[in-house]
Amino acid sequence: MKPAAFDYVRAESVNEVLEGLSKEGGNARVLAGGQSLMAMLNMRLAKPRLLIDIMRLKELNRIEEQAGVVTIGAGVRQAALLAWPELARTQPLLARALPWVGHVQTRSRGTICGSLAHADPSAEMPLALIALGGEVHLRNARRRRRVAATEFFLGMMATARAEDELIEAVSFPARAGERCAFREVARRHGDFAIVACAAVATSKGVRFAVGGVADVPQARDWPRLDGSALDDALNGFAYELDARDDVHATARYRRDLVRIIGRDLVREVLQ
C-alpha cells in the first residue's frame, strides 16, 4: 500500500522541528531513518498530517563520549554506530546487539533513537537500553528532560514521549556492560526476535533482561546466583513475563528459551 497524504518538512534546525511538533502535536511525526515509520505509513497504521525530516541536521548526527557516558544523537544511523571505532570499548553490549538489528540494508538507514521511538517489544535497542540503564533525552519547545529506560517504555509501541517532544538523543552509562552477553532466537537472522536476552555483570551480581516476550523489555537484578537458585530465579522470571502464544512461537517455547538462554548468559558474565 501507499501512505496517506501528508505535508513534508525538511527541517533546517532543531527549533524548526520543535516548533512543528508544538504546533501540530499528535498530527506530526518525526522522520529519521524511516525503517519503522515508513512501513507504518505504507500500511496506513500511521496517518500523520505532517512529517518532519530531521536527517539533514548535523547537530543531531553526533556520537559523543564524555567520562565514559556515550550519547547518541537522533540522527545517528545504526550502521554509523556499529562502525564507530570506540563502540566495543565503551559499550560492548551495543556492539554485540547491533548486528541483530534488522539487516545490513536497513541498518544503513535506520537510527538508534528511531528504534527506541518505535518501541517494538521484540527490538534489540530497547532491550539494550533497559539492560544498561540508559536515558532518553527528550526536548520540546520549552524544556529538556531525561527519562530513565524503565520509565520510557510504557507498552507495546507506546513510550513516555509527549506528542510535542523530540527524542534528541539517548545516553548509555559509563562502564555499563563491561562484562556482558547477548543472544537472540529468531526464524532467520534479522527477523524480529522470538526471544532476545542480554546479561550484564553489576557490582552486586547480574542484571538479566529479556525482549520479545512481554509488551516491553523487562530486567531483573540478581545477586551472584548459580545452580538451582539461578534456575528458580529464571523460572520465576519466565512466568512473570506473561508470555503468550502467537504465530511464531508458543508461550511455553518462549519460557523455555528464557530459562535456557538465561542460564547460559548469566553463567557467562559471572564467570
Next chain:
Amino acid sequence: MTRLSADGRHPVRFKLNGRPVEAEAEPRTLLSDFLRQQIGATGTHVGCEHGVCGACTVIIDGMLTRSCLTLAAQADGCEVQTVEGLAPSPDRLGILQQAFRRNHALQCGFCTAGILMSLDHYLRRHPAPSEADIRDLLSGHLCRCTGYTPIVKAALEAAAELATTTQEKSDA
C-alpha cells in the same frame, strides 16, 4: 524551512547513476514508485512495500536503501544508484551480472535487482567475503525461486574474479 504541501506536486532532483534527473512528486510518493513511474527506471522492482523483501534495494549516497521505505523527497539532491547503472555498457554485463547468468542465480528475476545492488555495494567494500558473509547479506532479501545456493555461488565467483581483475590492474 522547506514545507511541501500534501496536495501539491513538487520538483525532486537527484543524480541517477551519475546522470541528473528531475520530475514532480507528492510528498507521500515513495522513491520506488518515483523511479519507476516518474523517471521510467523500471529496473528497481517493488515487492512487499514494507521493507521486508529487499526487491527495491537501491543505493543512496553510498548507503544501501529500501526505496519503498524512502520518500522521493528524501532523495532530493542525493546520488542514487540503481540496477540500471551496473552494466558497463548496454550490450555488456558486469562481472557480478555475468556470474549470476552463468550460475542460474536468477529464475523469475523479481528479486534480482535488489540482490545485485546489495552484492555490488558489499563486494566493493569486502573483496574477500566468506559464504557466511554472503548469506548474512542475503538475509535482507527474499528469493522464492532459487533456494539461494546459486546466488551464493555467483557472489563468491564474482568476488574471486573481481579480486583478480583488481590485482591485474594494480600490477599494470
